[in-house]
Amino acid sequence: MVAGWFTDTEDEEGFRLLGTRCGACSAVFFPREDSLCRNPACAGDALTEVPLSKRGRVWSYTDGRYRPPAPYVSDPEAPWEPYTLLAVELEAERMVVLGQAAPGVTVADLSVGVEVEVVPGILSEDTGTSWTTWHWRPVEEER
Amino acid sequence: MNEVAVLGAGMHPWGKWGRSFIGYGTAAAGAALADAGIDWPDVRSVVGAGTLRCGYPGHVAGAAFAQALGWQGARVTSVYAACASGAQAIDTARAQILAGIAEVVLVVGADSAPKGFFAPAGGDRPDDPDWLRFRLLGATNPAYFALYARRRMALHGDTTDDFARVKVKNAAAGALNPYARYRTAVSAGQVAASPVVADPLRLLDVCATSDGGAALVLSSMEYARRHGAGDPVRIRAVSTVTPVYPASGPGLPDIATDSAVAVDPPAPGFRESIARAAYEEAALGPEDLSLAEVYDLSTAMELQWYEDLGLCRPGEGAGLLRAGATALGGRIPVNTSGGLASFGEAVPAQAIAQVCELTWQLRGTAGARQVPGARAGMTANQGLFGHGSAVVAVR
Ligand SMILES: [Zn+2]
Numbered sequence: 001m002v003a004g005w006f007t008d009t010e011d012e013e014g015f016r017l018l019g020t021r022c023g024a025c026s027a028v029f030f031p032r033e034d035s036l037c038r039n040p041a042c043a044g045d046a047l048t049e050v051p052l053s054k055r056g057r058v059w060s061y062t063d064g065r066y067r068p069p070a071p072y073v074s075d076p077e078a079p080w081e082p083y084t085l086l087a088v089e090l091e092a093e094r095m096v097v098l099g100q101a102a103p104g105v106t107v108a109d110l111s112v113g114v115e116v117e118v119v120p121g122i123l124s125e126d127t128g129t130s131w132t133t134w135h136w137r138p139v140e141e142e143r
Numbered sequence: 144m145n146e147v148a149v150l151g152a153g154m155h156p157w158g159k160w161g162r163s164f165i166g167y168g169t170a171a172a173g174a175a176l177a178d179a180g181i182d183w184p185d186v187r188s189v190v191g192a193g194t195l196r197c198g199y200p201g202h203v204a205g206a207a208f209a210q211a212l213g214w215q216g217a218r219v220t221s222v223y224a225a226c227a228s229g230a231q232a233i234d235t236a237r238a239q240i241l242a243g244i245a246e247v248v249l250v251v252g253a254d255s256a257p258k259g260f261f262a263p264a265g266g267d268r269p270d271d272p273d274w275l276r277f278r279l280l281g282a283t284n285p286a287y288f289a290l291y292a293r294r295r296m297a298l299h300g301d302t303t304d305d306f307a308r309v310k311v312k313n314a315a316a317g318a319l320n321p322y323a324r325y326r327t328a329v330s331a332g333q334v335a336a337s338p339v340v341a342d343p344l345r346l347l348d349v350c351a352t353s354d355g356g357a358a359l360v361l362s363s364m365e366y367a368r369r370h371g372a373g374d375p376v377r378i379r380a381v382s383t384v385t386p387v388y389p390a391s392g393p394g395l396p397d398i399a400t401d402s403a404v405a406v407d408p409p410a411p412g413f414r415e416s417i418a419r420a421a422y423e424e425a426a427l428g429p430e431d432l433s434l435a436e437v438y439d440l441s442t443a444m445e446l447q448w449y450e451d452l453g454l455c456r457p458g459e460g461a462g463l464l465r466a467g468a469t470a471l472g473g474r475i476p477v478n479t480s481g482g483l484a485s486f487g488e489a490v491p492a493q494a495i496a497q498v499c500e501l502t503w504q505l506r507g508t509a510g511a512r513q514v515p516g517a518r519a520g521m522t523a524n525q526g527l528f529g530h531g532s533a534v535v536a537v538r
Contacts, residue, residue, distance in 0.1 A: 002269065002275075002279065009331060015278060016389075022405070024405060025405040025406075026405050027389075027401075027402055027405035027406070028402040028404050028405075029402065030398075030399045030402075031194065031275075031399065033397060037386060038401070039389075039405050039406060040388050041395070041406065042405070043240055046338060057295065059290075059393075060290040060291070060293045060294040060297070061290070062286055062289035062290055062292075062293060062342050062343075062344075063288055063339075063340045063341060063342045064282075064283065064341060065338065065340055065341065065342070066260070066282035066283075066340060067340050068260065068277060068283050069259065069262035069277065070262065070265065071263070071265070071267075071275070071277050071278040071281075072273060072277050072281040073469050074281075083281060083298055084279060085282060085286055085290070085341075086280075086401075087290050087294075087393050088335060090405075093402050094402055094403035094404045095389075095399055095400050095401065095402040095404075096289075096391075096392070096393050096399060096400045097398070097399040098276075098280055098282065098393055098398050098399065099280065100280060100281070107342045111297070112293070112294065112298075113297075114296035116322075123279065133279060
């Protein structure tokens with residue numbers, strides 16, 4: 001569904017979002033832009049895949065207290081569990097990337113400016129298939 | 144100046160009426176024509192503002208309204224621009240008048256909205272960013288509004304009490320508007336007691352989906368004079384701008400912002416540029432405004448508009464509100480109609496409804512919500528996928 005948006009690995013350490021970079025002006029795109037650089041001052045059309053920073057800082061956050069409509073996949077029989085949504089600022093790429101928080105992370109665990117890292121997560125599961133996505137998770141204090 | 148006259152304004156009351164959008168649109172059109180004193184066959188161009196749901200508009204708005212009113216051979220245009228459909232319809236009508244293509248143009252927008260969150264079309268459509276944000280993130284419109292609300296709290300010290308104050312203010316104005324869906328006062332306590340939709344925004348902080356319709360009859364100044372309207376409300380500017388790369392701040396429906404690694408973000412930012420373009424075209428500034436109508440899709444978003452319109456400095460929106468400046472009776476009343484807080488969203492109609500309110504205020508016929516001596520007003524809105532509009536009307 002989102003082929004080529006992140007690395008194909010279960011390993012948390014090596015998991016990265018994948019964007020593309022323009023060979024002419026070095027602009028970065030996520031979701032990936034493969035055909036044409038969107039910098040209006042640039043005529044570049046050679047875009048190469050590039051992993052995005054693993055860590056960033058929370059730009060803002062919220063949650064979803066009501067079940068979103070389709071195509072979001074959720075079990076209508078199960079009680080709704082709010083998810084947490086993050087907007088994360090990547091310093092090197094100078095961009096903000098949205099994503100759900102890892103399960104168990106609530107708005108009470110967050111504040112603007114705290115450091116988070118991207119980890120693999122499960123978007124949805126149906127018979128036999130598990131759809132991977134990316135999650136943002138607060139970085140454990142290193143002591 | 145490139146001005147056009149507003150000869151007539153009309154609405155169908157907003158609410159959940161359960162009827163077709165055509166009925167709302169023709170009712171609003173009939174009211175606007177009667178207000179203008181123009182017979183329908185005299186209208187030489189119809190511009191319909193459309194909505195697009197489930198990947199197919201169902202009707203071609205301009206033609207659908209023209210058929211329902213009775214085919215009479217007028218030129219027809221349909222405009223879809225999500226929340227800015229109405230503003231782009233006004234812009235199109237104005238351009239036709241200024242180009243001499245049509246002297247009298249009817250602009251109509253109406254909708255009957257589904258209950259609950261707006262949702263994208265079905266099927267697997269990973270090439271559609273609107274579909275993707277729902278599929279991957281479950282990110283509804285209120286989720287985006289909430290990201291901005293929380294960011295304001297962190298950056299500017301806004302509080303949820305400030306957000307509630309916007310609702311209290313707009314509900315008080317809406318209670319005085321016969322076209323509003325919600326016509327009762329709301330207390331800060333009621334906002335605080337309503338359930339959280341997307342932290343920190345509660346149900347009464349976000350606008351509902353609604354049915355409704357709004358219409359305008361626009362003409363050349365020359366036609367207005369011939370028609371006996373010597374001093375009509377005039378539209379002096381319509382801005383419909385896109386951002387300048389790299390757009391910063393997560394905008395509906397995108398999952399990420401542009402990267403600023405190759406080019407620094409522009410100053411002013413996109414939302415500010417919407418108002419700036421209109422001010423420049425109208426040759427006036429925020430200090431000249433008597434009132435403004437802005438998209439309060441969420442209470443917090445209204446505070447952002449104060450700053451983007453230059454009514455106060457960046458970060459000072461909540462202060463302007465707390466001082467009472469933006470309430471009826473204040474220095475620069477905002478959303479005298481009651482805003483989307485009181486109307487709810489009928490997407491193609493709402494930017495037209497904003498100009499209806501300016502028209503009534505500038506004529507001095509807004510009744511109990513009248514801004515005394517109103518001379519100039521501005522509207523502002525923002526549509527999906529990065530574009531926004533502002534209309535300046537004067538008397
Ligand atoms: Zn480039």
